[in-house]
Amino acid sequence: MAARWRWTTCRSRSRQGEIFGILGRNGAGKTTTVECLTGLRTPDRGRIRVLGRDPRRDHAEVTRRVGVQLQDSQLPERLRVGEAMRLYSSFYPDPADPAELLGQLGLTGKxxxxxxGLSGGQRQRLSIALALVGRPRVAVLDELTTGLDPHARRDTWDLIGEVRSRGVTIVLVTHFMPEAERLCDRIALIDAGRVLTxxxxxxxxxxxxxxxxxxxFVALTGRTA
Incomplete structure (x- = not known):
């Protein structure tokens, strides 16, 4: 069962252009947290605001401003890269140019x-492209590098840095400590659905x-990582 998320335990705000990490062991409530932030799940209690909006009540407005790549998100196997980009572009009033975005993410010609037919690293690049095609102010990236080899993981870290350089605030969910230490400006450490620090x-x-x-992490959670 997913961890219960009590937003009243956290009153911090992310800052424009920062990478804000959500770190916790498996089952701590990381994915539940971002599902609450993006309006896909209702929190048990408390109050959430994303860019001043309630993710549930103002779901359409939040969706236009927040790009999301959720854990285990998959596309139909036969869907082509260009088709996926055109489909996602159609959801937004002023999307980024798909060809330009694919070029920036190393997917030209794909x-x-x-x-x-995409490799694991290419699928992650496409996930980032789809999360950015709506020109979001906030990008939520959930377990983005899980399953990637070290080379693909480092390439993805570089891409995340490039996204941040555009002024996009990134909420990065991970359980990979070197990733959090290398990328994150600040980290919310959560355990059993509560923010510890x-x-x-x-x-x-x-x-x-x-x-x-x-x-x-081990010392603050009192558990084995």
Whole structure:
């Protein structure tokens, strides 16, 4: 059963152009959290605002401003890259140019390739492209690098940095400690659906009195990573 998310435990706001991490072990409530943020799930209690909007009441407005790549999101195997980009572009009043976006993400020449024919890294690049095609102010990326080899993972980290450089605020959900330590400006550490603490990787290490973020995670959650 998914962890119960109590938003009243967290009053921090993400800042424009930052990478805000949500870090926790499996089952801690990370995906539940972003589903609440994007209006796909109703929180048990508390109040959520995304760009000043209620994700449930103002779902259409939030959807136009927030790009989302959720964990285990899949496309039909026969759907071609170009078709997927045109489909997602049709959802927005002022989308980015699909060809230009694919070029920026290293997918030029892949427009006619079906989803089933893409490598794991290429699928992640396409996921980012689809999350950005609506010119979002916030991009939610959930477990983006799970299952990627080290080379593809590092390439994806570079892409995330490029997205942030555009002024897009990124909410990055991960359980991979080196990823969080390398990319995140601040991290919300959650456990069993509750926010335990928020701070930069360095602040979390200092708070726990530990040399690495992984050690700090173990100390602050009181569990094995």
């Amino acid at each position: 427009e006619k390739v079906p989803y089933a 928020i701070g930069s990787p360095a602040e979390l290490r200092e708070q726990a009195g530990q040399p690495t973020l992984e050690d700090a």
